[in-house]
Amino acid sequence: MSDRPNNLLVVDDDPIFCLGLTTALSSYPQWNIVAQVDNFTDALTQLANQIVTLVIVEPSLQDSTLDIQEFCQRIKQNYPEIKVCLLSYSVNHNQLPTLQEIGIEGFCHKGIPIADLLDILTRIIQDEEVWPSLTIPAQPVKKRAEIFHQTWLYRLQKSGINQINANLNLINERLRQSPLSKIDNIFWQGRKRELLTARWLIDRIAPVSVIVIASDTPQTDQST
Numbered sequence: 001m002s003d004r005p006n007n008l009l010v011v012d013d014d015p016i017f018c019l020g021l022t023t024a025l026s027s028y029p030q031w032n033i034v035a036q037v038d039n040f041t042d043a044l045t046q047l048a049n050q051i052v053t054l055v056i057v058e059p060s061l062q063d064s065t066l067d068i069q070e071f072c073q074r075i076k077q078n079y080p081e082i083k084v085c086l087l088s089y090s091v092n093h094n095q096l097p098t099l100q101e102i103g104i105e106g107f108c109h110k111g112i113p114i115a116d117l118l119d120i121l122t123r124i125i126q127d128e129e130v131w132p133s134l135t136i137p138a139q140p141v142k143k144r145a146e147i148f149h150q151t152w153l154y155r156l157q158k159s160g161i162n163q164i165n166a167n168l169n170l171i172n173e174r175l176r177q178s179p180l181s182k183i184d185n186i187f188w189q190g191r192k193r194e195l196l197t198a199r200w201l202i203d204r205i206a207p208v209s210v211i212v213i214a215s216d217t218p219q220t221d222q223s224t
Helices: 015-025 041-051 068-078 096-102 115-126 141-149 152-176 181-205
Strands: 006-011 032-035 052-055 085-090 104-108
Touching: 006 015, 006 041, 015 032, 032 041, 041 052, 041 068, 041 085, 052 068, 052 115, 068 085, 068 096, 085 115, 104 115, 152 181
Parallel strands: 006 032, 006 052, 052 085, 085 104
Antiparallel strands: none
8 A cells, every 4th residue: 555645534424433433543544534524515525625535425324415326426427536435334225236336436334343444445445346245144132242342433432431430430539538628529529420421421322333134145245
């Protein structure tokens, strides 16, 4: 791969996923997110003003002005050199063949290990088309949870909770110290409530990795 950074435009309205992706990519200097937007109209504006190598887009994104097909058509008409990868937890099987015909280079599931995601993006940038199997046998909820525990989003969630727990331990230790002024006590109790609330939210809003759809006939991976 060239030493020149790969500039990514992320089009997704899930702030938790975007934060996770940004954090994960911070360890890979060759990957640079130049902008994150939550609608197709703003994405086109960014493309007109930024140097973008690849667009990562959530195909189920709702936009009052454009749909995913119109958005992808505009990219390929106006910026044929820019690659596009669809990234989603769930997929619309009726939609994907049309997007592939438009010239979209690939699709992968959200929640896959970051190394696997970067491998797919690298292959797309190198002019490969990456359309893996989109229909896999349904798995029980317990199995899906086990898969989720292996993903980088899960590891990011656990890292955040661990940091919060460490800060809570420090605050509890400070609150046990005496004497504390009334103002100090109010401040640290308030900070403790904020961290407890943040931990509660993080623990509940982390997404599952993939929504799978049952199929009687497993499909093989297709790469060109």
